Amino acid sequence: VYGIRGGYKGFYDTDLPPVVLTPEAVDEIHHQGGTFLGSSRGGFDLEKTLAFLRAKKIKQLFVIGGDGTHRGAFAIHEGCMAAGMNVSVAGIPKTIDNDVDYIDRSFGFSSAVEAAQAAIRSAKTEAICNLPNGVGIVKLMGRSAGFIAVHATMASGDVDLCLVPEVPTVLDGPQGCLPYLKRRVAQQGYAVVVVAEGAGEDVLGTSAETDASGNKKLPKIGEFMKSKVEAYFKARGDTATVKYIDPSYMVRSIPANAADSLYCMQLAQNAVHGSMAGYTGFSVGLCNNRMVLLPIPELVSTSPRSMNPRGRTWERVLAVTRQPNTVPPKKPGDKTYDSHAPM
CATH class of the missing domain: 3.40.50.450 (Rossmann fold)
Structure with a gap:
């Protein structure tokens, strides 16, 4: 052999x-x-x-x-x-x-979701302990599908905002994640954010560069969100203490x-x-x-598959985080999600 x-x-x-x-x-x-x-x-x-x-x-x-x-x-x-x-x-x-x-x-997905819990707990601890207005941000793997992020969010129960590639990232306005985070911090004193690495293309844009397998290189959504949260609080005469955790390879390399x-x-x-x-x-x-x-x-x-943003999995995430739902109403000609797996 x-x-x-x-x-x-x-x-x-x-x-x-x-x-x-x-x-x-x-x-x-x-x-x-x-x-x-x-x-x-x-x-x-x-x-x-x-x-x-x-x-x-x-x-x-x-x-x-x-x-x-x-x-x-x-x-x-x-x-x-x-x-x-x-x-x-x-x-x-x-x-x-x-x-x-x-x-x-x-295989490996269950282990990755389990390992991500430690990073989310650490982000919550840092957000609670670092005053004023602590915000913990965790970036998890997920190029075009946010399964790790959404399952880790649901499993932990500690996440206030989850951003994934399948759902538009809206920064400002009535459905914006930044005003929502400001409200959550005002309510409980801290907030925890989980972002999938492929999230935020609608605000960051896409890169023309690719790796050896032809996959597009992703913009740095975690660092982007950290700077945006800090700037949003500062622009309103306040301060956010943001801690950013990237456990991607720790999650991937565990037994x-x-x-x-x-x-x-x-x-x-x-x-x-x-x-x-x-x-x-x-x-x-x-x-x-x-x-x-x-x-x-x-x-x-039909691979790679992605999460149905109008399905039950995302509805469960919204029930956990209570974040605004930025999925637009379905229009004729929109992508049909027909994944054969119960996700």
Whole structure:
């Protein structure tokens, strides 16, 4: 069993030789955070990957990643079929943002939401203890989907304002988040804010720059909100003591909790079961609490998914935070949210 290091480039990069995975080598890795094999963006090369599979006489390939990685996995599957290679290609969805469609959740999501609680509690403590008018801001991961932010908000019960990519960020006016925060601080002496990293494009704009995987580089919404809160209070003859916490990589790098450890075991067993049964070009996941095999083209066709801003999840967030709802009335031609997962 070979472990490919550093993502797709590990198939051909001489600086990243494969690791031979033995029971002894992987005996303790489920207690560790991060990734045993390492990860990287980009580097996909179909011909070099097929050459590796031929040279090593690989019969089963398991690819762990998000929708982009799954598109690469399906390209490998099609390449193997076209070349007459008897290789089963199976995908295992991995995304901290929980934005792969159809599946109930991606592994690591529960652990991330749990880890985010500590950051939110710290932000609340800092906001309460730092006078006058303490405001704690926590930035969490979520490029185009705010699932971590909204679930962490609901789980904590301590958040006064939650900003996510799916819901417009309004700063001023009757529905503005800044006047609302001023009122909350006046009422209770402090406020706690959670922002997803992809929130606020409507006030910050978008960048033309992209990373190695083609993902757009995000503006710094956390620092932006910190400066805006401070400026808003100052403009009204008051002072806000704002503490900004960015636990993004602490949340991502923790060991899996019990729920995710069990889920990973089930995903791995199901992927091997599908390959041993002769299937290829599929992925695995929990759908409506049942472990299933999913055709990769179907899985990626609606991924990445996002939260329905007019659905029950966002209504629950509003019930927790009591913030103004800035979701505009639905218009003909607006995006239809048809995510197949109960989010």
